[in-house]
Amino acid sequence: MVRLSSLKKAIFGVVGSLALVSCVTAPTPSLAQQGTDIPVIVMGEDSDPMSVARTSDIFRRVVSQIQEQMSRYDFYVIDEEILAVEMGWQVRARRPKTELIQVVQLANQSRDPRLQARAMVVFKIRAAAQNVGFATKAMVRIAGDIYDYQARRFIGSWEAPRMEFPAPANCAGMCIQEVVGDHARDVAGQVGDVLRKKLAYLTRGAGRPVAQAAPAASTAAPATAAAPMGGACPASVNTGLASTFAIVLRNFTTREYLEIKNVMETEFPCFITTRNPSGDTSKRIYGYVSNASASKIEEWINILLIDMGLDPDSQVKVTVFGTEIQLDKIFGSSPQTPGRTPRFQ
Incomplete structure (x- = not known):
């Protein structure tokens, strides 16, 4: 050798x-990291007209916080916008899930290991405002699916608990975006915890070596x-x-x-x-x-x-x-x- x-x-x-x-x-x-550097791409599905579009400030702030949470759990997060720049693609709004899967497929066919994802996380954001007379109640729900793209396997669906936030009376439009956006970190924290548990099986025997205990003196x-x-x-x-x-x-x-x-x-x-x-x-x-x-x-x-x-x-x-x-x-x-x-x- x-x-x-x-x-x-x-x-x-x-x-x-x-x-x-x-x-x-x-x-x-016990000190080993959670994600063991598994490459993951997080993308939002907004084909449903009732969902929050990716052009919304709510979407941008939430997806950024989700990616940050996944990085904290030691997953190797591939940013879709960086991917689009590297590949010369356009990122469109209101895309169906099939188009998102094609994005990952083409990225993995590029043969650039820095852009290849093992896991694919697809999420959908729904935000609504309820007028309760003296105030407004903002509500957010995030749900989605997880795929092991390398194995062509559906891992499972997930849904974070619905979150509600107080908002001023007659709050709508930009007002709701600001209220929900201000709580993006809280929303992403719940989502990140759910994703970590759902992706746990991918980390078994993969990615970074698990730290071993020290041998006896x-x-x-x-x-x-x-x-x-x-x-x-x-x-x-x-x-x-x-x-x-x-x-x-x-x-x-x-x-x-x-x-x-x-x-x-x-x-x-x-x-x-x-x-x-x-x-x-x-x-x-x-x-x-x-x-x-x-x-x-x-x-x-x-x-x-x-x-x-x-x-x-x-x-x-x-x-x-x-x-x-x-x-x-x-x-x-x-x-x-x-x-x-x-x-x-």
């Missing part, structure tokens, strides 16, 4: 100094022992924000691709999870989620290529476009590691 000797020399010192502390303060499974490895780097994230390279990198590999053999993938997942610091790959030996697109910055990922990839015997200055062209890193092998191949024992028999 190709080893990241140069990379380890650069960063093992930092991680080694943290190893002894981690034996004492390692997080327990008698069996703990010495602080200086070499250990797998994947997942450990020293503060010096931790951006504090997970990013999905589109790693594009052209003209790499299957063996080279597997070696690169294995080292990135087991030895690169700050690794979180992967997205579904696509392509063949001529071009593969690999979704890689990490807390490290793009500059660090590029640096480690160049070190990895050198360790594999591939010169980034002549044999492989490395190009970075934001969170897209392209590796184009021009010629040559990495040597087979001598004496390697097969791991799969």
Whole structure:
């Protein structure tokens, strides 16, 4: 197996100094995040003329708060407006559910792992005002459906409890929008809790690795022992924000691709999870989620290529476009590691 000797020399010192502390303060499974970074897209269905249209301020404020709540539960939220800009689409009002499903379908066919959703949340907002004589009562109800798009599976429907808010007498139109909008955080809080529970099955064995309890002191490895780097994230390279990198590999053999993938997942610091790959030996697109910055990922990839015997200055062209890193092998191949024992028999 190709080893990241140069990379380890650069960063093992930092991680080694943290190893002894981690034996004492390692997080327990109860501290694991809820969503484990499952990619989710939240969209509103407003085809019903009695529902709140996406052009309404109520819709915009509520959907923003729902997305914030989902992010707090550690779901990887794909914003529909960012998706539309990236794909050059127009977001229309009064869309039926079938059109929303087509949006997710086309986004997943784009082969850009940063835009591909595993779960699809569709919601509908109904807002009404009731005149009670001396005042107005504003009422909001949100309901919808959840789909596991990757499995083409309907997970279930959901409905948040109806919420009522006091409003001034004769409050209508813009007045109701302001009253309901001011309570968008409360509405989204209830919706986020319902969605978290409905999406719970998707997080079983998927996404970010669940933190494990620390081993007993008698069996703990010495602080200086070499250990797998994947997942450990020293503060010096931790951006504090997970990013999905589109790693594009052209003209790499299957063996080279597997070696690169294995080292990135087991030895690169700050690794979180992967997205579904696509392509063949001529071009593969690999979704890689990490807390490290793009500059660090590029640096480690160049070190990895050198360790594999591939010169980034002549044999492989490395190009970075934001969170897209392209590796184009021009010629040559990495040597087979001598004496390697097969791991799969």
